Amino acid sequence: MPRPHDDRIVYVHPFTRAYAVFFCCFGVAIFAVTMFLWLTNTALAPAAYGLLWLASAVLFLLGCAKLIEPPISLAITPQEITYLHRRGSWQLRWENILRYGVPTIQQGLGHESLPYLGFRVRDIEPVIIAITPRLAVYLLREQRHLLATALRSEKPHLNDFTPYYEVPDRFLGNSGTTYYGVQAMFAKRCEHFRELLGYDLVLSATTLDRDLEEFIGWLQTLERSRQPVSNGDTESNNE
Known part of the structure; x- marks a missing residue:
């Protein structure tokens, strides 16, 4: 891992993580709309309700999966490049x-x-x-x-x-x-x-x-x- 006191560390924040909150909110919004339609007895085919429930769950879980990923994917110093993942890391020195x-x-x-x-x-x-x-x-x-x-x-x-x-x-x-x-x-x-x-x-x-x-x-x-x-x-x- 890069040394914390090294003030020349450059961090890379994965672009896809920026969509995590959007996916979560979109999933909750679909769930809320589907629940409203169901409570108001809106005439929709059971399959349509099933697809809406499924879509809301998938989007919410996808957003949660992105949120639990580290906010930093790469840490770059003058000595090495470190790849960071919630399951661990690897390091690669520049001269290698x-x-x-x-x-x-x-x-x-x-x-x-x-x-x-x-x-x-x-x-x-x-x-x-x-x-x-x-x-x-x-x-x-x-x-x-x-x-x-x-x-x-x-x-x-x-x-x-x-x-x-x-x-x-x-x-x-x-x-x-x-x-x-x-x-x-x-x-x-x-x-x-x-x-x-x-x-x-x-x-x-x-x-x-x-x-x-x-x-x-x-x-x-x-x-x-x-x-x-x-x-x-x-x-x-x-x-």
């Missing part, structure tokens, strides 16, 4: 970043951009050491659809996708350290993303506070404003 950008997939004769921010790293080990197990499990499940999209696009003639879905629970890092369990599974998923998309780590655009391309430009500005690191490491080369 090779590049960042928007992943793309083959679409006909061209490429289609995906709604994600990708990071290609020099060494995934510091990330898998820092990531909390609950967050690793969540990301493995939440990003399965992205893996499926990448496989359909980049490996259309592959008949067996088993190696990509039945991820082994053992991973040998570059340092010679063997990782087990969810750490190993997360590391292998990052390896698959690097193969298919060119990036090890991916963040959904919903965790950002602005358009992807605008965010990347802003991130580059933050990187250029960093103080030179004392150990002589060079800064990353970005897209």
